[in-house]
Amino acid sequence: MEMIVPKAPTNEMPIPSAQHVLVLGAGIAGLAAADTLNRAGYRVTVLERGSAPGGAHRSHQIGPYTFDVGSIFYDDKGLIFSLAPENRELCPAVHRIERRIAPDGKLLSYPIEPRELLHWGYPKLSKALLDLLLRRQITRLDGTLETICLARLGRTIYTDTGLRSYITRFNHTDPRLLDEEFFLYRMGFIERQTRPSALLGHVRRALFGQAFRAANLRPSVLRVRPRDGFLALFTPLQQRLEAAGVVFAMNEELQRIEGTPAGYVVRTSAGTHRCDIVVNTIPLDTLHTALFGTPSGIGSLDLMTLFVSARRLAPTMGNVLFNFHTTGRWKRATIYSRLYSDPAVAREYLSVEHTILPGAAADPETAFAEFKAQLEGFGHAEDLRLEGHDRVSDCYPLYRPGTHALRPQILKRIEATGVVTVGRQGRFEYLPTSSGVIRRVLEELAAAGLSMPADMKQAAGPTP
Structure with a gap:
């Protein structure tokens, strides 16, 4: 399905206050995008399929317990608090x-500590080190998660620490059928700790009896969502935006996006919206289907x-x-x-x-x-x-095989329609923290020519 592409804004174009932006999704990426666009002078409507803001983060009250879906931790200076500073004290x-539960059932620290290998005993440790060195020499990377893990760790460390079991259950897929991109983006700590310079450092510290990561073994101080659940965190964000003029269209499932010379027509389960610009934060595959009528090929x-x-x-x-x-x-x-x-x-x-x-x-x-x-x-x-x-x-x-190559092709096809896609789900990116999500939203909006206010630029900090 070919689309008529409305004229998109550029960094050189002035921003007409009458331009209407439709933001798809009311998760943290959608709320951050709505806040930025509203400050920049756009008329903003946020389209959300659920009944409450927060996206995948939601809470359930069952008897005396408050349970959650999604991570509840935030950095004390996280960018989420720049959207509603009063929320920090609620958290x-x-x-x-x-x-972590190790393969022998013991409770050990997370992530895996190199010092744990010293308790394996000389025969097993020697085997593990020889295996690691040999794998580094003979393994040819083929783009799969299994092969890059073996090349970096050797089979003994990879399997006997429980790492292979963990990444298999995380993906519900054999690592031989996954793209190595998972290792590069989701296993960043292990990727860094298995670089040659890091391995030499581990050996040196082991020989001289030095601590491996003493500073990192201390519990980290963070904030958690309010005691009453995610609604107490996200509802004030929605209310702040509504007070500033942002409109929320809740309980609307996206069905179709069509380009016209005058802008976009967005059809949902509840009706039709017309806008000048579409900013997407919902899953990339959902957007692709709404634009082109077919799945994207990534899952x-x-x-x-x-x-x-x-x-x-x-x-x-x-x-x-x-x-x-x-x-x-x-x-x-x-x-x-x-x-x-x-x-x-x-x-x-x-x-x-x-x-x-x-x-x-x-x-x-x-x-x-x-x-x-x-x-x-x-x-x-x-x-x-x-x-x-x-x-x-x-x-x-x-991360199925080929995902690393397919993702930029899909993004390029979507960008050709003029739709701006941002955030963790919107760009199929691994962003482990809410601050990382917000920072990338700000970067992508700025790159698309959708102005970023000076105070939010300062809050976002330098581009990593």
């Missing part, structure tokens, strides 16, 4: 303490979150737990009872995340049974109960 300051993983309570959890579990064991489909658990202390709540409670392939059925009861058997079997938990669950679509990029 409690906490120490994030991360642990995303859904996220199923189990809401669980427990009579007891191991004191050494921390407040965020990752699954590096060979069993269980869950990847990460966030323990709210250790972040929001409340004597009136007798049981511990946590969310447990599982990724799901596109189109696959969710099975929360079986997933919970596996989680319960694993944690109670190791003695890390007692009397686990499933309180509820939720599923959110298109949460993580799925």
Whole structure:
């Protein structure tokens, strides 16, 4: 389907205050885009398929427990607080303490510490180091996640630390069938720690008995979403924008985008919108289908979150737990009872995340049974109960082979229509923090000629 492309603004063009921008999505990227565009003088409408702002981040109140979908942590100076500074004081300051279940069932630090390998004993450690050196010499990269992991780590370290098990369950796909882009973007810590200079540093510190990452072993101080849930964080952002003139069109599912000489016609489940500019923050594949009538060829993983309570959890579990064991489909658990202390709540409670392939059925009861058997079997938990669950679509990029080459082609085709696409989902990018999302939104809007106010430029800081 060929589109008529409306004349897009450029950096040299003045910004008419009458121009109307339709922002697709009311997640953090959409809210940041709406704020920036509104400050720049555009008339802004935010189109959202859900009933509340926040995108994939949403909370559920079940009895005395508040559960969430999505990460709840924010840097104390995060850019999300520049959108509504009063929100910072609503978000409690906490120490994030991360642990993982190792292949032997023990609770160890997260991420993997090089010093742990010293406890393997001389025979296994020697085998691991020889394997690592040999793999670096003989392995030819073929673009797959499996091969680059073997080349950087060797098979012994790759498998026996539980890393292969973790990345397999994260993607619900064998690493041999995944693009190496996952290693480069989602496994940044391991990518950096396995560079030759870093490995030499690890060996030197081991020989002289020095600490590997003493400073990083201290719990990090962050803020978490308000005690009452994500609505208490995102509703003030929506209200601020509405007070400034931004219009929110909620509960509208995007169906079609058509270009005309006068602008764009955007059809939704609730009606039709007309605008001069479209700024997209929703999943790239959804946008591609709305523009061209066909899928893009790239996919995303859904996220199923189990809401669980427990009579007891191991004191050494921390407040965020990752699954590096060979069993269980869950990847990460966030323990709210250790972040929001409340004597009136007798049981511990946590969310447990599982990724799901596109189109696959969710099975929360079986997933919970596996989680319960694993944690109670190791003695890390007692009397686990499933309180509820939720599923959110298109949460993580799925790095199938060829994705690295296909993504820029898709973006180029979309950009040819004049639609500006920004954010984590809008550009199929891995952006692990809300500040990273907001910073990239500001950069992409500026690059598209959609003016960025000076105060937001200062808040965003230098381009990384």
